[in-house]
Amino acid sequence: MTTTDRPPATAPTPAPGRGRDRQTAVYRAGVVGRRPRVPVDAAALQAAASRTMSRRARAYVDGGAGEGATMRHNREAFDRWRVVPRVLHATTHRDLSRRVLATDLAAPLLLAPVGAGALVRPDSDLLIARGAAATGTPYVFSSQGCNPMEDTAAEMGTTPFWYQLYWSTHEPLVDSMIGRAEALGAQALVVTLDTTVLGWRPQDLSLGSLPFARGEGIAQYTSDPAFLALLRERVAAAQGPAEKVDVTLAAVRSLVSMTRRFPGRFVDNLRSPEPRAAVETFLGTYSNPALSWDHLATLRHRTSLPVVLKGVLHPDDAERALEAGIDAIVVSNHGGRQVDRSVASLDALVAIRDRVGPDPTVLLDSGVRTGADVFVALALGADACLLGRPHLYGLALAGAEGVAEVVENVVAELDLTMGLVGAATLDDIGRGLLVEGR
The missing domain is CATH 3.20.20.70 (Aldolase class I)
Known part of the structure; x- marks a missing residue:
């Protein structure tokens, strides 16, 4: 073989990239019987x-x-x-x-x-x-x-x-x-x-399910001073008895969800109109x-x-x-x-x-x-x-x-x-x- 027939000199083997690192980790775990708990497909x-x-x-x-x-x-x-x-x-x-x-x-x-x-x-x-x-x-x-x-x-x-x-x-x-x-x-x-x-x-x-109506997904709002100020203005301005709600198991669960996700102690929130008012305030201002x-x-x-x-x-x-x-x-x-x-x-x-x-x-x-x-x-x-x-x-x-x-x-x-x-x-x-x- 002449010099021109020889393949070019190879560089040192590089360190594996993120793909090979990930593959290697998965295959090595497989040797001892551990499969990914998060499917790769x-x-x-x-x-x-x-x-x-x-x-x-x-x-x-x-x-x-x-x-x-x-x-x-x-x-x-x-x-x-x-x-x-x-x-x-x-x-x-x-x-x-x-x-x-x-x-x-x-x-x-x-x-x-x-x-x-x-x-x-x-x-x-x-x-x-x-x-x-x-x-x-x-x-x-x-x-x-x-x-x-x-x-x-x-x-x-x-x-x-x-x-x-x-x-x-x-x-x-x-x-x-x-x-x-x-x-x-x-x-x-x-x-x-x-x-x-x-x-x-x-x-x-089909499930009648809007997470925000149960106080889920509104933590940015209930932690925001501008939102809380608006909420308390609305609570203070409310006149007359609270709106009557059908007392059902679903209604109770929704109230518990609102109460649990509102800042403060759960017991205090149960006595307060603010958790429910927070949901109503959110729904009224959420997007423009x-x-x-x-x-x-x-x-x-x-x-x-x-x-x-x-x-x-x-x-x-x-x-x-x-x-x-x-x-x-x-x-x-x-x-x-x-x-x-x-x-x-x-x-x-x-x-x-x-x-x-x-x-x-x-x-x-x-x-x-x-x-x-x-x-x-x-x-x-x-x-x-x-x-x-x-x-x-x-x-x-x-x-x-x-x-x-x-x-x-x-x-x-x-x-x-x-x-x-x-x-x-x-x-x-x-x-x-x-x-x-x-």
Whole structure:
């Protein structure tokens, strides 16, 4: 063999990436008979988690708007795209890091905001935050959280977090929520646009189940000074006897739920009108159906945080938001929970990225289940993805550790996919690695 016939000298074997680390850990545990308690397959993960949930939790987490067409569209959109691996690329190191706005991401993933997570497991936001912190994954705190943002932020340690805002009809409450998030060190403000009213959700409606009406998912409000001031004004202004309520077992359980979740001692709350009044005050101010571009224009005077708009699906809206100085958009159809037969978020991403060009920050939410999904979204123009239902499934199965395992599995698959197709960095992932199927 001549010198020119010899293969090139090989570099030292690199340390395994996150994908190989995760695989190795799972296989080594298998040698001694331990299998993952959180399934690594997306369908099995959902099925296992759903078996642990109550009927109300399953309806809220797994349910969608109308007949569920939008949820199907989200998955069908991902299924249309095929990855085209390249070979002999000698890709041994992968860098999954990315800076989005002012936030450094170890991988292009954030945990999406989820409301009423305590339907799945008590102290849901604290557990999700611990799982996020364990993996270094930013968490977007929800306005509809079941723990006050102050307590949730304490669980994040040095891991960044963002705050998601539902725009209330009570403007002092909007300012108070923003101010609390800023004081805690949130790195972005995410304004959800697509839930000015709740969508038609048959699974919840069939059970007559709205978590907020039982005091579930309103901890950001009952811990907020502006909300409490409004609540007490309403209690003080109330005239005449209290409204009569049918005394049923369900009514008693609902009253106990409201009372238990309101700040203070349970016994004191039982004697107080405030827990029930808190629910009524929330339902009257929760979200603003009149939300408009004029409201958003006031944000520059109300916060120094980068502003992200979540729920954008039309290219015209995306273009207008960016022209108005919005820092980023999240292409999202709310996981299929708001408008039935809506366009898939992934399809909207393609149209929006084509319209706004490569520079603006665009994230994708809705339908993301696996690392391969994240790869496809990045190839089609997303800067990062928000992971929603899967981390709730991990929460249902194993608390904070379950959240962390779901994240590690998604990131591991992304890392291995990059290695197999020859993408050393996220910037190497482009449309040239995909073809559209039928």
